[in-house]
Amino acid sequence: MPADQIPNTAETLLDVQDLCVSFRSERGIIRILENVSFTVRAREILSIVGESGSGKSMTSLAVMRLITDPNAIITGSITYKGRDLLKLSPREMRDLRGREIAMIFQDPMTAMTPVYTIGWQIEEQLRAHQDLSRHAARARAVELLGEMGVPAPAKAATRYPHQLSGGLRQRAMIAMALSCNPSLLIADEPTTALDVTVQAQILELLQRLRTDFGSSVMLITHDMGVVATVSDRVMVMYSGIIAERGPKPDVLGQPTHPYTLGLLHSIPPMHGEKPHRLPSIPGSPPSPMGRPPGCPFQPRCEFRMDACATRPPLFRNGMQEASCWLADKGLPDWAHERAIRTTGEAA
Amino acid sequence: MLLPILRRLSEMLFVMFGISVVVFLIFFATPGADPSARIAGRNATPEVLAQVRHSFGFDQPMPVQYLKVMEKLFVSRDLTSFVNRGERVIPAVVEATPVTLSLVFGAAVIWVVFAIIMGMIAAATRGGIPDRLLMFLGLVGISMPVFWVGSVANLITQSRFHNTWLFHWVPGLGYTPLTQHPFLWFKGLVIPWVTLAILYIGLYGRVLRANLVEAYQEDFIRTARAKGLSESRIMLRHALRTSLITFVSMFGLDFGALVGGGALLTEVVFNLPGVGRLTYLALQSLDLPFIMATVMYSSFFVVVANAVVDIAYAWLDPRVRDAR
Amino acid sequence: MSTAKPMLKADSVSKTFKVGSRFRAGGIQHLHALQDVSIEVYPGEIVGLVGESGCGKSTLGRCLLRLYDVNDGRITFKDRDITGLSQRELRPLRADMQMVFQDPYSSLNPRRRVGDLIAEPLRVHGKYSAGDIQTRLRELMDLVNLSPDFLTRFPHEFSGGQRQRIGIARAIALSPSLIVADEPVSALDVSVQAQIVNLFMDLQEKLGLTYVFIAHDLSVVRQIATRTAVMYLGGIVELGETDRVLHRPAHPYTAALISAVPEPDPHGNIKARTILRGEPPSPTNPPSGCRFHTRCPVAQDRCSAEIPRLRSLGDNRSVACHFPLDGSVAAHA
Incomplete structure (x- = not known):
């Protein structure tokens, strides 16, 4: 894959190649992910952004091998530190989960078992992977809560999830995920359930992880604002495929896929002139059963052309790649316009 | 910690009281039937009936009747069966x-x-x-x-x-x-x-x-x-x-x-x-x-x-x- | 604006919910959802209500329509005091004031066809004949940009955006003059959210509607609202023309809220933000004085002692703060 040829000094931590996830159903095989390939490098934050049905959450679950449905068919390879996760035995995979790759979820209220204290749940993870006494595990749990900015951590450890506020719960969840010093943290919509001022706190915490813990983060989100705030690289997904990916300033600054462009324009601006009407993308994202042939975005795309009847591969422009026939011939015009606009705003 | 338990206990007592009242009313205050006849069972002699009527205080107002019955059940525990004469109810249940x-x-x-x-x-x-x-x-x-x-x-x-x-x-x-x-x-x-x-x-x-x-x-x-x-x-x-x-x-x-x-x-x-x-x-x-x-x-x-x-x-x- | 008469007016409205139980430890607690809130809504304007969860914005929306009874204060709609009206007395007024909800799916009966759902208010109101209803249904579908073929389908056959369009069609069926929209775009995908925001703006122009638009997303409010009220823990902390409030916030909370909004700026960086510490306190036990003083970066002694009243700053804007920010402080710069 071209992305791997980019000269970079950072080592590759996770290398996903041609990941396909589909489900057998009464109506035939439903494809959720189609040939998704990407890499996560050491100490970087990769954002995977998309709307409902884009397959972003499925990607994260596939990496963790948390798709338990017996009807799921998963192909491709997920190489983590040189080992293909899809080939590991359940036991080997279990050993990796939580220790090497950890995950946090959207709603920490439902993602934590309601009947155990925060401290108990962190201890449980520590003791699943490390040979620690209960006492030592509790001490470490309190320490972790403190590092995550939980006030009075020793007391917080004795509280049940429902007794904490949303922000503190998410901090506790992150403390638990980081308890065994994982190299990769997968954060699935970690701030979606939170208020905006609390979201800012959690995003700040996530960004600190790579320096304080040396962890890479794979951030799953639907919010372009969150992407812009914390990520190094961005991967935009649409309807089970990669629409566009590249370094954040490039993808957000000069998008080369019409979907990325449309998504960015759909967000009402906080600065500058208000548009009379928001430039919106017509229609809504297709369901996995109703994906159009060829480029899945073409029914909603204002630049649709004949070529779109066949699925475009990822075309590369500089550091950026987009699966759009327009990107075949260099940067589309609008990308330049957007670039001028955004640099103008930033100045 | 003590307060919730006490509250729970008083709730229990209240419910039991309610049940006892309902049971009492069903057995003794159902209109159209002489409770003493029902207590005495089928084919009771007039003497037995009179005895029952007196011992349960059926000549007295309802709350008094209730108290008498409860007294017989829980305090004196001498409520007796009218089928197997003389068999005391409470000891039988306890047994x-x-x-x-x-x-x-x-x-x-x-x-x-x-x-x-x-x-x-x-x-x-x-x-x-x-x-x-x-x-x-x-x-x-x-x-x-x-x-x-x-x-x-x-x-x-x-x-x-x-x-x-x-x-x-x-x-x-x-x-x-x-x-x-x-x-x-x-x-x-x-x-x-x-x-x-x-x-x-x-x-x-x-x-x-x-x-x-x-x-x-x-x-x-x-x-x-x-x-x-x-x-x-x-x-x-x-x-x-x-x-x-x-x-x-x-x-x-x-x-x-x-x-x-x-x-x-x-x-x-x-x-x-x-x-x-x-x-x-x-x-x-x-x-x-x-x-x-x-x-x-x-x-x-x-x-x-x-x-x-x-x-x-x-x-x-x-x-x-x-x-x- | 100040010369026109307000269509809807809330005067020192307070609303308290009872939580807990007499039979349980802690007993009954009072959740102060709204405390002394006053706001005026003028004909043809869009008033945005923003704030974080628990700030009382939804409660205020419901109190304005008298879906909730208020504990204190007065609500006037078109010069009529509706505070004490019974639900029965309110029924004729309902045609004139409608509500749109966040999740239209839960408010649409899944066993009934879309046509029946939208026609329901028309039938209940009783001034439409069967033929009129059909004409009106087509008109409404056209207004919300849905194909008339959809009238015979069931709600579950639609995407979130289409369901919201159905919810809107139902709300405007009786040609109300006021619509309270409670987080109508929060549950939608970004690309669809823009369509619905545009639809709200189109309808406002075409039908001359007045909106109270409740949202937690500042950028949506900036796009749609002519005036904005920022709420915190049951009270309005700042109220004024949207552009003024969002670009030159006078209340420290407004400023912090704006600063926390993540923008899709390619050069964005979290370090440039002022990040508010902590989380909003519980509305069952709000702080003394200014409710924001526990998190306020510029709080002083006076703030914990004295409740700041909402007072005018002169530029069509009011703020409830003892030490309002200098107007020259731009939110983000």
Whole structure:
């Protein structure tokens, strides 16, 4: 894959190649992910952004091998530190989960078992992977809560999830995920359930992880604002495929896929002139059963052309790649316009 | 900590008071019937009727009547049966209680253990062969009436196969007190325990399976997997623990009802002289003092069981603890 | 604006919910959802209500329509005091004031066809004949940009955006003059959210509607609202023309809220933000004085002692703060 040829000094931590996830159903095989390939490098934050049905959450679950449905068919390879996760035995995979790759979820209220204290749940993870006494595990749990900015951590450890506020719960969840010093943290919509001022706190915490813990983060989100705030690289997904990916300033600054462009324009601006009407993308994202042939975005795309009847591969422009026939011939015009606009705003 | 318990106790007393009033009204204040005639039973002589009327104070206002009856039940405890003359009601119930407790406790242990095992295996293999097989067996268990199972069990263990190696140890019908001969107590109760438990194993196993399958959809199960925990730990510590709420509340009510005389059919079939059988006999002869005493007794256990369930809730789920 | 008469007016409205139980430890607690809130809504304007969860914005929306009774204060709609009206007395007024909800799916009966659902208010109102209803249904579908073929389908056949269009069609069926929209775009995908925001703006222009638009997303409010009220813990902390409030916030909370909004700026960086510490306190036990003082970066002694009143700053804007920010402080710069 071209992305791997980019000269970079950072080592590759996770290398996903041609990941396909589909489900057998009464109506035939439903494809959720189609040939998704990407890499996560050491100490970087990769954002995977998309709307409902884009397959972003499925990607994260596939990496963790948390798709338990017996009807799921998963192909491709997920190489983590040189080992293909899809080939590991359940036991080997279990050993990796939580220790090497950890995950946090959207709603920490439902993602934590309601009947155990925060401290108990962190201890449980520590003791699943490390040979620690209960006492030592509790001490470490309190320490972790403190590092995550939980006030009075020793007391917080004795509280049940429902007794904490949303922000503190998410901090506790992150403390638990980081308890065994994982190299990769997968954060699935970690701030979606939170208020905006609390979201800012959690995003700040996530960004600190790579320096304080040396962890890479794979951030799953639907919010372009969150992407812009914390990520190094961005991967935009649409309807089970990669629409566009590249370094954040490039993808957000000069998008080369019409979907990325449309998504960015759909967000009402906080600065500058208000548009009379928001430039919106017509229609809504297709369901996995109703994906159009060829480029899945073409029914909603204002630049649709004949070529779109066949699925475009990822075309590369500089550091950026987009699966759009327009990107075949260099940067589309609008990308330049957007670039001028955004640099103008930033100045 | 003390306050909630006191509040709970006073609630219990209040409920018991309400039940006693309702029971009293049904038996003594139903219009169109002379309560003394009903208490005295069928074919009572005029002398007996007069005696009853006087001793219950039916010539006095209703609240006084109520107090008199309650006094007879709980204070002087000299309410006597009108079928078996002179048999005192309260001592008879007290005597029958250990029999019922022995039966229900043993059956409860069996059904809780087997239902949990059954529910867990079915949930762990959901959709698979063991799951379907267990759920089918559970349905069979629920569908078989307890008196039929009991009769068949008696037929097999007492007559048809009694002289084979399999069932020759089964003693004759009846009850041996635990204090008298513990081993005989145990042997005599094994078959009744199993008979009574079958229905509940099926019922509880199916309910638990449904709750476990639901729990497996929860986000926290996904988190537990993401933590790298083993499947057995996820089942026992995370899924089972959070699925027990329905199980426990059902158990409390069923247990209370059974101790309160609900195991009537089992007791009759196996000729165990418990409270259920007492109620059964009293009903047959319309022995009102007995019926009243057993109803009050049974309401007591249901109320107690309810209180225990509430406490168990709080132990199971800290959210309940905080809400109270 | 100040010369026109307000269409809807809330005067020192307070709303308290009882939580907990007399039979439980802690007893009954009072959740102060709204405390002394006053706001005026003028004909043809769009008033945005923003704030974080628990700030009372939804409660205020419901109180304005008298879906909730208020504990204190007065609500006037078109010069009529509706504070004490019974639900029965309110019924004729309902045609004139409608609500649109966040999740239209839960408010649409799944067993009924879309046509029946939208026609329901028309039938209940009783001034339409069967033929009129059909004409009106087509008109409404056209207004919300849905194909008339959809009238015979069921709600579950639609995407979130289409369901919201159905919800809107139902709300405007009786030609109301006021619509309270409670987080109508929060549950939608970004690309669809823009369509619905545009639809709200189109309808406002075409039908001359007045909106109270409740949202937690500042950028949506900036796009749609002419005036904005920022709420915190049951009270309005700042109220004024949207552009003024969002670009030159006078209340420290407004400033912090704006600063926390993540923008899709390619050069975005979290370090440039002022990040508010902590989380909003519980409305069952709000702090003394200014409710924001526990998190306020510029709080002083006076703030914990004295409740700041909403007072005018002169530029069509009011603020409830003892030490309002200098107007020259731009939110983000």
